[in-house]
Amino acid sequence: MARLDPLTGLPNRLLLRERLAQALARLQRGGEPYALLLIDLDRFKPVNDTLGHPIGDLLLAKVADRLRSTVRPTDTVARIGGDEFVILQTGIREAGNTQALARRIVDLISRTYMVEGHLLTIGASVGVALAPTDGESADKLLKNADLALYRAKLDGRGTYRFYEPEMDARMQARRRLELDMRQALARREFQLHYQPQLQLDGDRLIGCEALIRWKHPERGLISPLDFIPLAEEIGLIVPIGEWVIRQACRDATTWPAGMSVAVNVSPAQFKSDRLVETIISALASSGLSAKRLEVEITEGVLLQESVKTLQTLHRLRELGIRVSMDDFGTGYSSLSYLRSFPFDKIKIDRSFVQDLASKPDGDAIIRAIAGLGKSLGMTTVAEGVETPEQMQRIREEGCTDVQGYLISKPIPSDDLLQFLTSYRPNL
Ligand code: C2E
Ligand code: MG
Ligand code: MG
Numbered sequence: 031m032a033r034l035d036p037l038t039g040l041p042n043r044l045l046l047r048e049r050l051a052q053a054l055a056r057l058q059r060g061g062e063p064y065a066l067l068l069i070d071l072d073r074f075k076p077v078n079d080t081l082g083h084p085i086g087d088l089l090l091a092k093v094a095d096r097l098r099s100t101v102r103p104t105d106t107v108a109r110i111g112g113d114e115f116v117i118l119q120t121g122i123r124e125a126g127n128t129q130a131l132a133r134r135i136v137d138l139i140s141r142t143y144m145v146e147g148h149l150l151t152i153g154a155s156v157g158v159a160l161a162p163t164d165g166e167s168a169d170k171l172l173k174n175a176d177l178a179l180y181r182a183k184l185d186g187r188g189t190y191r192f193y194e195p196e197m198d199a200r201m202q203a204r205r206r207l208e209l210d211m212r213q214a215l216a217r218r219e220f221q222l223h224y225q226p227q228l229q230l231d232g233d234r235l236i237g238c239e240a241l242i243r244w245k246h247p248e249r250g251l252i253s254p255l256d257f258i259p260l261a262e263e264i265g266l267i268v269p270i271g272e273w274v275i276r277q278a279c280r281d282a283t284t285w286p287a288g289m290s291v292a293v294n295v296s297p298a299q300f301k302s303d304r305l306v307e308t309i310i311s312a313l314a315s316s317g318l319s320a321k322r323l324e325v326e327i328t329e330g331v332l333l334q335e336s337v338k339t340l341q342t343l344h345r346l347r348e349l350g351i352r353v354s355m356d357d358f359g360t361g362y363s364s365l366s367y368l369r370s371f372p373f374d375k376i377k378i379d380r381s382f383v384q385d386l387a388s389k390p391d392g393d394a395i396i397r398a399i400a401g402l403g404k405s406l407g408m409t410t411v412a413e414g415v416e417t418p419e420q421m422q423r424i425r426e427e428g429c430t431d432v433q434g435y436l437i438s439k440p441i442p443s444d445d446l447l448q449f450l451t452s453y454r455p456n457l
């Protein structure tokens with residue numbers, strides 16, 4: 031009994047270890063290769079959180095049944111964690127056997143479940159390691175299957191990946207970056223650059239977006255695209271984001287009155303309860319008026335716990351802070367999000383501005399969003415405007431503001447004041 035999982039009746043980690051050792055011994059006596067498939071359920075946690083553990087448990091039991099039904103009697107299916115399963119596939123005659131099993135698992139797990147009247151869908155990510163090629167000890171195989179699983183999740187989940195040696199190298203690079211990033215705040219290696227925004231009515235500069243840079247001691251200036259996703263994943267975005275908010279508020283107090291500052295806020299910052307407090311404290315200690323602060327969010331923010339997120343957004347609005355929808359048009363349901371919260375500003379993603387010249391109907395989307403903004407009383411900013419031609423088209427389509435290299439690239443904060451005071455519209 032101590033070696034079976036009570037919920038599913040499957041072998042637990044202990045029994046899996048024994049079976050692995052046996053398979054290993056057979057292999058050493060000249061037996062057949064075997065494979066370890068590490069399975070992690072996608073979107074299981076929301077089921078557990080919203081419908082409760084009893085439903086979650088029933089669902090896990092059904093998953094176990096499906097897994098059992100798709101392997102041969104000589105294989106082992108084990109449950110080694112909350113929503114983690116392992117299959118030990120033995121007697122592999124040809125390489126295709128394992129791939130076929132991995133594909134079958136992904137497909138099988140993602141079919142709809144009926145649990146106590148609820149229709150549920152989850153998914154599975156699978157990482158595969160093969161013995162003896164990917165390791166001859168149980169630990170090594172589990173570790174490599176885990177690396178492959180990590181890859182499968184990064185590649186969008188709902189898929190399987192086989193271990194490859196380069197996954198090790200990548201994981202080490204990632205660990206190094208992670209260690210460096212944990213120290214970067216204390217070492218003052220982050221900087222803010224500011225990109226000005228132009229209001230087309232009157233050609234006036236009305237504000238700047240704060241964009242973070244990491245001045246790495248060895249690697250030089252690192253783009254946010256290369257470290258923000260990792261910072262989000264490991265939770266470091268919360269302290270980094272707090273630094274951004276405080277620094278941006280301080281910097282903005284030195285700008286001409288009336289110029290506002292926009293900061294990008296990540297989904298993980300919304301999850302932590304401190305966001306509103308942090309912002310209030312940053313405004314108070316810098317003395318910046320709330321009217322001059324703008325928060326930019328992407329659809330990722332609204333995808334999660336939407337009730338709580340909307341409450342936070344409304345609190346920000348009540349404080350007088352403006353809220354913008356960033357990268358508009360790139361997500362799954364941009365339009366429905368516009369209805370869920372009265373945004374002050376829509377930032378039209380750069381890709382649509384690029385389409386202006388390159389696609390026959392490239393202007394249709396920008397025109398539509400500009401019109402939408404107008405009827406909803408929202409400012410519309412075209413992002414990534416690089417050429418005078420784009421600028422001309424943007425004006426004609428009715429956007430209210432622009433931001434892009436044509437006005438200026440993001441500017442280090444030391445040089446910003448000089449730019450702001452000497453800027454002459456030349457458009
Ligand atoms: P974003 O918020 O959409 O910022 C606009 C990005 O477009 C910036 O890239 C900017 O440099 C770039 N850009 C602006 N005008 C042009 C143009 O005319 N042409 C081209 N090709 N690019 C233009 P950057 O600074 O690399 O930032 C990338 C993304 O990283 C930002 O996208 C934002 O999502 C994120 N990010 C930056 N700073 C922060 C931060 O402090 N916190 C968080 N959470 N995310 C940040
Ligand atoms: Mg932004
Ligand atoms: Mg954007």
